Amino acid sequence: MADGTARVAAPAGNVHAFNPGRAQVARLDGVSKRFETKSGTVQALDGIRLSIGAGEFVAIVGPSGCGKSTLLRILCGLEQPTEGKVDWGGEGPAPRMGVAFQEHRLLPWLSIEQNIMLPRLMQGRATAADVDRAHSLCKLVGLTGFEKRRPAELSGGMKQRASVARALFTDPGLLLLDEPFGALDALTREQITADTERIWTEQGFAALLITHSISEAVHLADRVIVMSARPGRIVAEFRIDLPRPRTEVLGSPEFGRLCGDIRKKLEL
Template identity: 45%
Template sequence: MIKIEQLSKIYGQGDDQVVALEPLDQQINAGEFVSIIGPSGCGKSTLLRLIASLEDPTSGSVTLETANLKRPVGFVFQDAVLLPWKTVAENIRFPLDTTGVSRKQANEKVAELVELVGLKGFEKSLPKQLSGGMRQRAAIARALADDPPILLMDEPFSAVDLLTRETLNDELSRIWQKTGKTILLVTHSVEEAAYLGSRVMVMSPRPGRLKATYDVDLAQPRGEQTKRDPKFLDLVSELRTLMREMTS
């Protein structure tokens, strides 16, 4: 689904030059949920932005095997960035309003997504009337509106409280299982990375390099029992140890 070849990113020039990402080779298969962790400034968010073509690489390439779709990637940012004057339904429908989809089809899709992310009953609410977690649910629904095969998420739950974050983790896991999307999630939470991912990529301190990858051998669907699984606890412990070693 995503083929990354010798991908690098350098900002600035001369003495002001910053190597955000050293040449990286990686392949993300269709339907994978890949969590990306690493110290601040290690190129995690830069990698997502390069995959989404929001920035141009210094060298290398990203190839998306998505049948030449007009919009192959949905992006969920740390802040929900909803349009404040539009309702939940209007925000979710916004990508569809620019693609020539009929109003009937768009409304049917919005209703489906509202149900999927658990916002039924809040379709007419404005963003200011929603909690932080509900705004992120709406942002996820909007990113899925025109059915992109790839969903990129840059620390989408970092601004919500722990209980809401755990609930959203469960919701995201359920959405992934139901839709079969290819998801890349940047997070600073080792537990979140292990709980959600089918694979965890660990990035080194800047200049960003791929330090290690871990396949996550945990049963689906995941829930509270997952967090008591010795394999989960061992993986979290190993990831924490690696992170400490890199930052000490």
């Protein structure tokens, strides 16, 4: 909402985080997920209603174990919901998706450029155009000069940059980021967050970011979704109307107020 206030569900309910205003690249409708384990049933998600519009940046914050990674895996089709429906692209074609995980998951025996081209290498041979694309993605994420290095020769932040570049290789319509910057030191993280905003602004893809950092969510997102502890439900949705680039408003009272409001919902 324009004033940054939350839309809050009734205690037993679930906020419907649909965004009706735009063409949708992905939509979860009443999605629940149960895992049957040796020690019993784990209800990870309960009745999630969430949509992501074309070109929109959505962030999800929520306590550890509330089902955020499960939601992301359902969104990219790696996992099936127990109940509810996942829909990609609405009336139009399903978007290409790129994913970057908390651990960089680069292959240690491949160079950075080969890791970035991995989606192509797995289909066969990479062409000269693919190598050019890998190099331009290295430039985009700030890794020029490191194309031929192995992951072990890069710092933690550089490896995360390479994993984001790999997620961008197929020119996705929807980029899924599962806490890719969680393990980085604060300064590196701030720099990568600012770079992520710039790349998103330049490239125009839709993005879903899962993060434990409220300020990172407010820095990047058009909407911040707050989830409850397990079983994960959506308890609040904040529309972030701060101007971009947000690097210029990080210290503003409005930024601080939004972070405080979101923190209160998380602590409920």
